[in-house]
Amino acid sequence: IGFLLYMIKTGVGPKWKNLLGVVVAAGVFHSIDHGKHNPAATALIIGLVTLAAYGKIPVLRLKPFVTISAISYALYLCHNNLGCVLLNTFDQAGLPPLVCLAIVIVFSFALALVITNRIEQPITKALRRLYANVSARLRRPSSVTEPAIS
Incomplete structure (x- = not known):
């Protein structure tokens, strides 16, 4: 997911394919955990990774x-x-x-x-x-x- 977000950020490849990859990867990520956590947790993790990829979490610097x-x-x-x-x-x-x-x-x-x-x-x-x-x-x-x- 992080690499696909990086590709979106840098404009590498068709954006729709990268977004589709993020959705598929999120589905795989959630299903591997056998649904033991709330899908909101998956969305939160993706949101945090996205914010980090775009430099919106200054504490990480x-x-x-x-x-x-x-x-x-x-x-x-x-x-x-x-x-x-x-x-x-x-x-x-x-x-x-x-x-x-x-x-x-x-x-x-x-x-x-x-x-x-x-x-x-x-x-x-x-x-x-x-x-x-x-x-x-x-x-x-x-x-x-x-x-x-x-």
Whole structure:
């Protein structure tokens, strides 16, 4: 839904197709949850994503939220699996639940920052450089000349 809203905002593709995609995606989103929440919740989420896409929620521009946004994929990948293991480990060690949770939250954010800054961003930069070099070579006219036909 967010990407389709971005396409609408930037004028990529027919607007009606993007809007239709938003409606279909909203239907899929709601049906995956087996109707356990009110359809108004789906509409509210889409409304909030739309406001965010058009820059109408200024609080999201604050540095902590921008940082969370930048590390969100790495955070998504590691928080659940590692978090559950760590929570269980610290719980078995006898630490209070809130202490376990605090440790896991700090660990998850720290790991996501490291993954984003030391792995994801360097790989992305390298791939962009490689793409630019390959694209430049493909656009460059060939230096090999065809033999003249006499």
